[in-house]
Amino acid sequence: xxxxxxxxxxxxxxxxxxxxxxxxxxxxxxxxxxxxxxxxxxxxxxxxxxxxxxxxxxxxxxxxxxxxxxxxxxxxxxxxxxxxxxxxxxxxxxxxxxxxxxxxxxxxxxxxx
Amino acid sequence: xxxxxxxxxxxxxxxxxxxxxxxxxxxxxxxxxxxxxxxxxxxxxxxxxxxxxxxxxxxxxxxxxxxxxxxxxxxxxxxxxxxxxxxxxxxxxxxxxxxxxxxxxxxxxxxxxx
Numbered sequence: 001x002x003x004x005x006x007x008x009x010x011x012x013x014x015x016x017x018x019x020x021x022x023x024x025x026x027x028x029x030x031x032x033x034x035x036x037x038x039x040x041x042x043x044x045x046x047x048x049x050x051x052x053x054x055x056x057x058x059x060x061x062x063x064x065x066x067x068x069x070x071x072x073x074x075x076x077x078x079x080x081x082x083x084x085x086x087x088x089x090x091x092x093x094x095x096x097x098x099x100x101x102x103x104x105x106x107x108x109x110x111x112x113x
Numbered sequence: 114x115x116x117x118x119x120x121x122x123x124x125x126x127x128x129x130x131x132x133x134x135x136x137x138x139x140x141x142x143x144x145x146x147x148x149x150x151x152x153x154x155x156x157x158x159x160x161x162x163x164x165x166x167x168x169x170x171x172x173x174x175x176x177x178x179x180x181x182x183x184x185x186x187x188x189x190x191x192x193x194x195x196x197x198x199x200x201x202x203x204x205x206x207x208x209x210x211x212x213x214x215x216x217x218x219x220x221x222x223x224x225x226x227x
């Protein structure tokens with residue numbers, strides 16, 4: 001079945017370090033791909049998205065490119081801040097399956113000053 | 114910016130009691146969802162709802178669960194007889210018609226069953 005696999009956390013970085021959180025997926029159809037962020041004690045916020053192969057989603061300095069050949073959607077940021085500390089979820093959606101989101105297990109990021 | 118509103122933010126209930134979690138989705142959205150996140154774990158799909166009926170449900174969504182959109186604005190999740198393992202954060206979400214838009218999630222209801 002469809003699934004999403006993320007790198008395990010927690011990931012601990014110093015401020016201004018480069019961030020990569022790996023995400024790979026398995027899907028029978030043509031999914032849209034998303035990154036959601038969950039700050040401590042809060043809900044899920046859409047961070048960025050890509051709807052087809054080679055699309056790049058970007059927001060708040062974060063980027064991810066939809067790579068169909070490697071079935072990946074890795075999240076990157078060039079210089080993280082303490083305020084980026086959160087849990088990041090990769091997810092896929094196949095719209096003609098009713099729009100169900102399938103999430104990865106989440107990766108906790110902790111950025112130290 | 115339009116929001117999905119969930120109430121209450123935290124609910125404590127005794128095992129075996131019925132609970133109703135409430136959500137007000139974005140008004141022009143067509144698809145509605147409930148997800149669950151047990152503390153420290155991944156977010157899991159429970160049910161999707163479209164055109165006043167369930168379109169898909171997971172194996173978690175057994176006979177103890179039901180959903181309803183009683184008045185065209187609220188979207189509720191009912192758990193008939195709560196179990197300890199129902200303790201989790203429950204998220205409501207809604208989706209518009211555009212395929213790649215992504216959901217808008219509510220801020221969640223933390224359900225604690227004691």
